Amino acid sequence: MTTAVDITLLDLPNGEVNTEESVLDKYGYDEWTQEETSRTLPRAVVFAESIADVQAVLRFASEHQIAVVTQGSRTSIVNGSSALSDGIILSLARMNHIIDIQIENQLAIVEPGVLNGTLDEAARKFDYFYAPDPGSKPISTIGGNVATNAGGMSSLKYGTTKQAVLALKVVLASGELIEVGAPVLKNTAAYNLLDLFVGSEGTLGVIVEITVRLLPIPYGASVTGLATFNSMQDLTYAVQRIQASGLYPSMLEALNRVSIEALDQYENLDLGARGSQALLIFQLDVAVDGALEVAKQELQAAGAVKVDVTADVERTKEIIKIRQDVFKAGAQYGRLIVEDIAVPLGSLATVVARAEEIAEKYQQRLLLLGHAGDGNLHPDFILESTEGPIPAELDAAIAELLTYVISVGGTVSAEHGIGSLKKKWVDQQLSPAVVQLQKQIKQVFDPQGILNPERKV
Amino acid sequence: MTTAVDITLLDLPNGEVNTEESVLDKYGYDEWTQEETSRTLPRAVVFAESIADVQAVLRFASEHQIAVVTQGSRTSIVNGSSALSDGIILSLARMNHIIDIQIENQLAIVEPGVLNGTLDEAARKFDYFYAPDPGSKPISTIGGNVATNAGGMSSLKYGTTKQAVLALKVVLASGELIEVGAPVLKNTAAYNLLDLFVGSEGTLGVIVEITVRLLPIPYGASVTGLATFNSMQDLTYAVQRIQASGLYPSMLEALNRVSIEALDQYENLDLGARGSQALLIFQLDVAVDGALEVAKQELQAAGAVKVDVTADVERTKEIIKIRQDVFKAGAQYGRLIVEDIAVPLGSLATVVARAEEIAEKYQQRLLLLGHAGDGNLHPDFILESTEGPIPAELDAAIAELLTYVISVGGTVSAEHGIGSLKKKWVDQQLSPAVVQLQKQIKQVFDPQGILNPERKV
Numbered sequence: 001m002t003t004a005v006d007i008t009l010l011d012l013p014n015g016e017v018n019t020e021e022s023v024l025d026k027y028g029y030d031e032w033t034q035e036e037t038s039r040t041l042p043r044a045v046v047f048a049e050s051i052a053d054v055q056a057v058l059r060f061a062s063e064h065q066i067a068v069v070t071q072g073s074r075t076s077i078v079n080g081s082s083a084l085s086d087g088i089i090l091s092l093a094r095m096n097h098i099i100d101i102q103i104e105n106q107l108a109i110v111e112p113g114v115l116n117g118t119l120d121e122a123a124r125k126f127d128y129f130y131a132p133d134p135g136s137k138p139i140s141t142i143g144g145n146v147a148t149n150a151g152g153m154s155s156l157k158y159g160t161t162k163q164a165v166l167a168l169k170v171v172l173a174s175g176e177l178i179e180v181g182a183p184v185l186k187n188t189a190a191y192n193l194l195d196l197f198v199g200s201e202g203t204l205g206v207i208v209e210i211t212v213r214l215l216p217i218p219y220g221a222s223v224t225g226l227a228t229f230n231s232m233q234d235l236t237y238a239v240q241r242i243q244a245s246g247l248y249p250s251m252l253e254a255l256n257r258v259s260i261e262a263l264d265q266y267e268n269l270d271l272g273a274r275g276s277q278a279l280l281i282f283q284l285d286v287a288v289d290g291a292l293e294v295a296k297q298e299l300q301a302a303g304a305v306k307v308d309v310t311a312d313v314e315r316t317k318e319i320i321k322i323r324q325d326v327f328k329a330g331a332q333y334g335r336l337i338v339e340d341i342a343v344p345l346g347s348l349a350t351v352v353a354r355a356e357e358i359a360e361k362y363q364q365r366l367l368l369l370g371h372a373g374d375g376n377l378h379p380d381f382i383l384e385s386t387e388g389p390i391p392a393e394l395d396a397a398i399a400e401l402l403t404y405v406i407s408v409g410g411t412v413s414a415e416h417g418i419g420s421l422k423k424k425w426v427d428q429q430l431s432p433a434v435v436q437l438q439k440q441i442k443q444v445f446d447p448q449g450i451l452n453p454e455r456k457v
Numbered sequence: 458m459t460t461a462v463d464i465t466l467l468d469l470p471n472g473e474v475n476t477e478e479s480v481l482d483k484y485g486y487d488e489w490t491q492e493e494t495s496r497t498l499p500r501a502v503v504f505a506e507s508i509a510d511v512q513a514v515l516r517f518a519s520e521h522q523i524a525v526v527t528q529g530s531r532t533s534i535v536n537g538s539s540a541l542s543d544g545i546i547l548s549l550a551r552m553n554h555i556i557d558i559q560i561e562n563q564l565a566i567v568e569p570g571v572l573n574g575t576l577d578e579a580a581r582k583f584d585y586f587y588a589p590d591p592g593s594k595p596i597s598t599i600g601g602n603v604a605t606n607a608g609g610m611s612s613l614k615y616g617t618t619k620q621a622v623l624a625l626k627v628v629l630a631s632g633e634l635i636e637v638g639a640p641v642l643k644n645t646a647a648y649n650l651l652d653l654f655v656g657s658e659g660t661l662g663v664i665v666e667i668t669v670r671l672l673p674i675p676y677g678a679s680v681t682g683l684a685t686f687n688s689m690q691d692l693t694y695a696v697q698r699i700q701a702s703g704l705y706p707s708m709l710e711a712l713n714r715v716s717i718e719a720l721d722q723y724e725n726l727d728l729g730a731r732g733s734q735a736l737l738i739f740q741l742d743v744a745v746d747g748a749l750e751v752a753k754q755e756l757q758a759a760g761a762v763k764v765d766v767t768a769d770v771e772r773t774k775e776i777i778k779i780r781q782d783v784f785k786a787g788a789q790y791g792r793l794i795v796e797d798i799a800v801p802l803g804s805l806a807t808v809v810a811r812a813e814e815i816a817e818k819y820q821q822r823l824l825l826l827g828h829a830g831d832g833n834l835h836p837d838f839i840l841e842s843t844e845g846p847i848p849a850e851l852d853a854a855i856a857e858l859l860t861y862v863i864s865v866g867g868t869v870s871a872e873h874g875i876g877s878l879k880k881k882w883v884d885q886q887l888s889p890a891v892v893q894l895q896k897q898i899k900q901v902f903d904p905q906g907i908l909n910p911e912r913k914v
């Protein structure tokens with residue numbers, strides 16, 4: 001797909017078409033993607049500032065059959081929005097306005113470039129919040145979150161991004177603007193095109209306006225805590241017990257021994273004291289009378305060595321920070337090759353054990369952590385070399401792990417999307433008939449194949 | 458679409474092909490649909506007992522281009538599963554086994570003919586529950602619930618059916634069996650075909666196995682209550698206040714004066730004492746310390762005349778029964794023409810007022826009730842004649858109401874689907890471009906148009 005058309009013919013009502021080499025270079029790649037990927041320059045970076053700009057880009061791209069890669073703040077870790085040869089990078093980073101917060105309707109309407117954290121902060125001024133909280137919350141855009149159906153720690157209680165999205169404005173490949181969904185909480189008036197666009201990674205249309213649900217900050221006291229265990233197996237058992245108890249925690253985060261050591265070193269803590277092999281960080285954002293005692297009992301019944309619980313705001317922030325810092329802590333040791341799997345809840349213990357075994361077998365260092373409460377783990381392999389291709393042993397370790405995940409009914413991508421890096425695994429996970437249906441859906445929305453081609457499907 | 462093929466050539470591995478006239482007559486129409494619809498006999502009623510049966514039916518229907526209407530327990534109120542001329546009725550009512558309850562994975566795997574209430578009861582034996590609770594819970598099937606994305610009272614807190622569905626086995630029009638989704642809580646490995654099938658009303662494939670999430674019964678005490686108001690306006694204000702307070706009620710049901718009178722007569726109650734014009738039924742399934750006082754304050758601040766709260770199990774059942782009986786109570790007066798709208802939460806008061814005005818203008822009796830907490834109302838017009846077409850004045854009243862709902866950004870179908878009866882309204886609600894996309898999606902899954910044709914899209 002290469003055409004000789006002059007990019008300066010692309011005329012935008014509001015935005016900027018930039019062809020400076022330094023800009024093409026910067027916006028041409030996903031800086032958070034740690035795997036080595038072939039690097040190419042786009043033919044232009046378009047900084048859209050309006051829906052009309054996006055329509056102009058897609059009309060131009062359709063006419064001249066040019067690939068369009070939509071970008072938010074470029075935090076993809078699966079090579080989801082790097083440049084494709086001769087393509088256009090369509091940056092929505094400047095479409096970053098909160099259009100409206102309608103508290104009476106419990107919703108916000110935002111442009112796609114608004115940062116997740118910015119929206120959440122704005123909502124909190126009204127005693128509401130925006131629930132989806134990916135680790136990239138301070139720096140990732142709502143548009144990117146929608147495109148990947150981003151999750152996070154609170155998905156356990158409040159669901160992933162798709163549960164927050166009520167309606168979307170989308171520019172189709174042809175440049176036509178459509179609206180899907182409605183600012184209501186129940187809707188069966190149409191096929192669910194809304195949730196088809198959520199998670200479609202820029203391959204079905206360009207999301208230009210997003211209506212999301214805001215939730216009232218829960219009434220009542222919250223409690224937050226840490227528990228340490230002699231093994232990850234004990235920890236997974238504790239996760240099961242706490243969930244079965246009906247406490248509906250808003251956070252159940254697991255960290256293995258390597259994570260604990262990295263954190264102790266990075267933050268000068270002693271989480272690993274007394275040989276703790278596993279750390280559980282938990283929160284009950286609504287702690288009913290007696291909940292704390294139940295939680296402690298369940299943790300102890302599962303073999304918790306130490307349980308440390310607080311209702312203090314400052315101490316809560318410290319505990320949350322521990323979880324938030326784990327990637328930075330791991331990055332002390334080198335490059336993190338981040339996996340993102342989800343497995344049936346009952347398989348969590350065996351998958352954790354298998355991941356550790358595989359790491360040992362292939363002599364890889366494994367930062368194993370994740371949103372244990374919804375069976376979503378991030379097994380992150382540590383590579384000392386900060387550049388270069390992934391060594392054969394690590395490739396083999398990842399292959400063995402993902403094959404096992406698929407064998408237990410799990411998924412190779414839980415909340416980070418497919419991009420280009422996970423495609424071969426998706427083809428293994430899904431049946432040929434489903435892969436075929438996906439290609440037909442793609443064909444309906446993007447008959448020329450100009451929208452983020454070579455990705456997702 | 459009529460072919461002369463001999464239906465006795467349809468050979469099933471397990472089920473039954475029935476062509477007795479009494480059976481064709483009984484299964485040929487939706488007995489819960491109150492509007493007069495043209496009545497026709499199917500060419501056969503197939504009682505499938507296995508996935509292989511369903512595959513055989515669809516292969517046969519594809520080969521001979523015969524329409525297939527899939528049926529559960531025939532509770533559609535929008536003429537969603539009545540016979541089409543010369544078509545096959547594919548009843549899944551005998552595929553009614555709970556295949557597995559996997560508490561360790563917090564899920565159940567069921568055949569589509571399992572009743573909602575049966576699944577919920579089975580789950581409760583393990584201290585779990587199945588959250589979606591449509592009014593038809595004791596008699597409607599999980600397959601039908603999935604096909605219409607059924608809601609209910611608890612959707613307010615736990616979402617509609619789509620939030621409970623993790624994976625589906627679907628027989629495509631060709632007879633091919635596919636699986637979409639996975640038994641996990643987060644999944645971005647594919648386009649969201651799962652939620653495309655949910656709510657597709659038998660038009661994209663036949664759902665033959667369903668994996669649903671079960672939730673632990675919440676820990677802690679619940680409280681249930683009634684509050685009466687001098688107007689529906691006060692009631693809607695109370696709904697807003699309770700939600701904003703962060704209490705996360707599991708039920709917020711509104712009933713107007715006609716509903717109250719019908720209930721008082723039907724159940725020999727005195728809900729309408731002291732001239733109460735509106736009744737709110739509410740439940741906090743997790744009542745944190747102090748929640749009850751907050752709820753009472755908010756209700757009183759909104760002008761509640763009387764608030765009656767209980768934690769007693771028997772009294773709770775009585776209160777819930779009041780809400781459950783309202784349709785039966787209304788049916789004392791005649792035939793109920795049930796509408797099913799959802800509007801932005803902030804528009805609830807004006808939509809309620811408009812509905813009452815419209816009823817008065819056209820001299821119609823209006824049983825107005827609904828799941829107020831999620832903006833989902835059922836304005837039900839009472840027709841004294843139990844048969845015959847809808848009178849012109851009622852048609853005009855409905856048209857005025859639905860046009861208004863669309864004008865405020867609402868939807869003409871919240872939780873009951875489209876069937877054939879709502880199609881003209883959907884075409885008014887959706888843009889031509891979205892209608893066109895839906896037809897293209899339909900074309901991908903059902904190129905011959907044999908799956909419940911003339912419905913949904």
